[in-house]
Amino acid sequence: xxxxxxxxxARDYLDPLAAEMAAFEAIARKADLSVPMPxxxxxxxxxxxxxxxxxxxxxxxxxxxxxxxxARQVPKPDDDADLADWYRAGADLLLDExxxxxxxxxxxxxxxxxxxxxxxxxxxxxxxxxxxxxADLALGELRPVPQLLAADGVDEVxxxxxxxGHRWDGKPVTTLTGPVSVELSDTxxxxxxxxxxxxxxxxxxxxxxxxxxxxxxVRGPAEQVLLLLWQRLPFPDGTHLVSGDTDLVQRLLKSxxxx
Numbered sequence: 001x002x003x004x005x006x007x008x009x010a011r012d013y014l015d016p017l018a019a020e021m022a023a024f025e026a027i028a029r030k031a032d033l034s035v036p037m038p039x040x041x042x043x044x045x046x047x048x049x050x051x052x053x054x055x056x057x058x059x060x061x062x063x064x065x066x067x068x069x070x071a072r073q074v075p076k077p078d079d080d081a082d083l084a085d086w087y088r089a090g091a092d093l094l095l096d097e098x099x100x101x102x103x104x105x106x107x108x109x110x111x112x113x114x115x116x117x118x119x120x121x122x123x124x125x126x127x128x129x130x131x132x133x134x135a136d137l138a139l140g141e142l143r144p145v146p147q148l149l150a151a152d153g154v155d156e157v158x159x160x161x162x163x164x165g166h167r168w169d170g171k172p173v174t175t176l177t178g179p180v181s182v183e184l185s186d187t188x189x190x191x192x193x194x195x196x197x198x199x200x201x202x203x204x205x206x207x208x209x210x211x212x213x214x215x216x217x218v219r220g221p222a223e224q225v226l227l228l229l230w231q232r233l234p235f236p237d238g239t240h241l242v243s244g245d246t247d248l249v250q251r252l253l254k255s256x257x258x259x
Contacts, residue, residue, distance in 0.1 A: 010103035150222035
């Protein structure tokens, strides 16, 4: 049986996005916002900074979608703002904007994929999902990620983020010495990264054919592979997912392939 096609239809992200927003809001209302974030997220942030960041990113995305052009600044809350209320207001602005937006409408995005508003349906879902799990990591209880949505997140990293990974910190993405296969044991998706001679590897997938003699294989459940690619699963804890040249995979992850 063929794995599910990725990405999902743009409007299929709306209900999962709303659910992730509601869960994040609940954390913002109930948790101690002075809790420090784990080192793999930020060595400098507390939970309050994460809440402020995500609320600002929602508002920034709204401006991108509304104008079709790149918004220059990410809004910040006032010093005396109730952060849970401020987050909720930004979430509602984004949900309302997406609900009335044609996914095919022209719109700027930061990757090499087609410049259409549908990009932001997917991107804001995964932004909220990842930062929701960041909050979980800070609080010590990680919520599960549904398999297909995690697989879609892996696809976004490899086919959207990786293409512009060299921009996040100005450093080149690690040059591959041969094919690297990324395989999801629960959904059946596979991506193959190959040397391209360009600044980033070529990527085929999410239904790529198996390759002979890959130099490394990343294989595991979609949720674990997603957290590994986002470096939320520290590499020493994720080495069970990697066979072959583990040093190459570690260097690739450290190339800042996600923002």
